[in-house]
Amino acid sequence: xxxxxxxxxxxxxxxxxxxLDFALRDTQTLFYALDMESFSKExxxxxxxxxxxxxxxxxxxxxxxxxxxxxxxxQDQIIREGYYEGGRKIVxxxxxxxxxxFPLADTIDKILKIGQEExxxxxxxxxxxxxxxxxxxxxxxxxxxxxxxxxxVVQENLEExxxxxxxxxxxxxxxxxxSSDVYDAxxxxxxxxxxxxxxxxxxEIEKLNRQFTERDAYYVLVGPGRWGSSDxxxxxxxxxxxxxxxxxxxxxxxxxxxxxxxxxxxxxxNLTSFGVGYFTIxxxxxxxxxxxxxxxxxxxxxxxxxxxxxxxFEHPLVIKINGKKKLGVVMKP
Numbered sequence: 001x002x003x004x005x006x007x008x009x010x011x012x013x014x015x016x017x018x019x020l021d022f023a024l025r026d027t028q029t030l031f032y033a034l035d036m037e038s039f040s041k042e043x044x045x046x047x048x049x050x051x052x053x054x055x056x057x058x059x060x061x062x063x064x065x066x067x068x069x070x071x072x073x074x075q076d077q078i079i080r081e082g083y084y085e086g087g088r089k090i091v092x093x094x095x096x097x098x099x100x101x102f103p104l105a106d107t108i109d110k111i112l113k114i115g116q117e118e119x120x121x122x123x124x125x126x127x128x129x130x131x132x133x134x135x136x137x138x139x140x141x142x143x144x145x146x147x148x149x150x151x152x153v154v155q156e157n158l159e160e161x162x163x164x165x166x167x168x169x170x171x172x173x174x175x176x177x178x179s180s181d182v183y184d185a186x187x188x189x190x191x192x193x194x195x196x197x198x199x200x201x202x203x204e205i206e207k208l209n210r211q212f213t214e215r216d217a218y219y220v221l222v223g224p225g226r227w228g229s230s231d232x233x234x235x236x237x238x239x240x241x242x243x244x245x246x247x248x249x250x251x252x253x254x255x256x257x258x259x260x261x262x263x264x265x266x267x268x269x270n271l272t273s274f275g276v277g278y279f280t281i282x283x284x285x286x287x288x289x290x291x292x293x294x295x296x297x298x299x300x301x302x303x304x305x306x307x308x309x310x311x312x313f314e315h316p317l318v319i320k321i322n323g324k325k326k327l328g329v330v331m332k333p
Contacts, residue, residue: 008109173328175277188223212245
């Protein structure tokens, strides 16, 4: 059961409708509908419990199908645009895509362009449309998210990486791929760290992140506790917009500040959508990872307060993550 595929820029060029055989073979014969009766009687946690799979020939002829379909005429062996009695119905969207009854293609094209402009990369959307009649309809954007590009796959064995060559090494990493466009590291100074200052730290990082946004640059972010925790005693209570330019976010535990790691749960959707790595590091436990804060402390600071430090390098901090093995490294320049 194949849905119709078309380009918003070229809505008239549809491969599935290019020949009679394609149209009969490669267009959908079923659709999903909400079973409103079961919804009231048998409500369950399963979000698909009231989805009904219905054959096109069982659809209400006075419903949306009349705006979406063409009709196959077996006697003349042609497909006639529009809904007619008798004959198999072909979901062609002809009235919409070819004749502009509803500006679906133009609307999708505009939203994709606006989304790309605002998010800085191509986006994908989920949408719904309600076509009431030939003069009235509505378009609803349900979700919009950036498309994460398939970056270079990590082929090397990160297990064999010499930790002395890394700023960060994690055996519990989320993400995948290689990044070589990061020259900055922002980290919470651990020497005099106190959880009572976490709210202040969050505000300082928010200001720094704004500068990275203005520069269109990225950084590696390291700190103790749970990033994004609503309880400032458990971690630094940042929102996603406060750390949105981080390419890697690392939770590095301290001996006297042992908080159950969040493993990115506060920002999981954003991490996956924007391709951000998330490292969990427990350096005082064997096999818990490595954070070379001493190396960063030895570098001149671009910006420094009582709580955080910002270091910039001339050469990139190469990030490598193998999500399948949960391994991640940030290499020294």
